[in-house]
Amino acid sequence: ILNVEQSPQSLHVQEGDSTNFTCSFPSSNFYALHWYRWETAKSPEALFVMTLNGDEKKKGRISATLNTKEGYSYLYIKGSQPEDSATYLCALRGSSNTGKLIFGQGTTLQVKP
Amino acid sequence: DVKVTQSSRYLVKRTGEKVFLECVQDMDHENMFWYRQDPGLGLRLIYFSYDVKMKEKGDIPEGYSVSREKKERFSLILESASTNQTSMYLCASKEHRGHQPQHFGDGTRLSIL
Numbered sequence: 260i261l262n263v264e265q266s267p268q269s270l271h272v273q274e275g276d277s278t279n280f281t282c283s284f285p286s287s288n289f290y291a292l293h294w295y296r297w298e299t300a301k302s303p304e305a306l307f308v309m310t311l312n313g314d315e316k317k318k319g320r321i322s323a324t325l326n327t328k329e330g331y332s333y334l335y336i337k338g339s340q341p342e343d344s345a346t347y348l349c350a351l352r353g354s355s356n357t358g359k360l361i362f363g364q365g366t367t368l369q370v371k372p
Numbered sequence: 373d374v375k376v377t378q379s380s381r382y383l384v385k386r387t388g389e390k391v392f393l394e395c396v397q398d399m400d401h402e403n404m405f406w407y408r409q410d411p412g413l414g415l416r417l418i419y420f421s422y423d424v425k426m427k428e429k430g431d432i433p434e435g436y437s438v439s440r441e442k443k444e445r446f447s448l449i450l451e452s453a454s455t456n457q458t459s460m461y462l463c464a465s466k467e468h469r470g471h472q473p474q475h476f477g478d479g480t481r482l483s484i485l
């Protein structure tokens with residue numbers, strides 16, 4: 260079974276701080292990397308799907324980078340707001356046939372006003 | 373927008389009961405998935421289906437079965453519920469082609485007493 264690791268497990272920041280977290284995966288078995296945001300009492304929401312080494316994607320104050328050769332992706336949040344409080348999940352797609360994803364444990368972010 | 377609907381938000385059942393969790397998606401997606409989420413473990417894949425009547429085991433299929441008689445509906449069945457199946461269950465669907473994200477339902481929090 261492929262292993263996807265996320266760090267840190269949880270993070271508490273003040274409103275306005277910028278923050279980042281890491282997703283590590285085996286570089287030898289890569290097809291795509293997904294990022295999702297999961298707010299309490301809601302369904303996980305897709306942020307990014309990244310496929311190419313060196314990919315950089317942005318959505319508002321959130322951006323992500325991808326390094327497939329060394330097997331990691333970073334998610335950055337600029338100027339955190341309380342509404343950014345959520346669990347952020349990364350998931351590796353290692354097969355092109357079925358869309359099956361291997362999820363990391365998630366990073367839970369709490370932004371204090 | 374894709375809509376993935378899970379039949380119950382909260383469910384309480386007794387040990388030994390046969391339990392059905394239903395999931396319906398409205399976007400004609402080929403791929404559908406069932407996950408469970410437990411603290412510290414992230415999302416773990418139970419079963420997935422890439423077409424009507426097709427199914428494949430995920431990482432933790434023991435104690436579960438699935439049914440996909442129609443394209444829009446994917447059912448998860450707990451054959452004889454046990455207390456270690458108390459968990460949050462999430463359904464997701466995805467278009468088969470391309471680098472598309474998975475779309476999730478709101479989840480069913482199942483308690484087995």
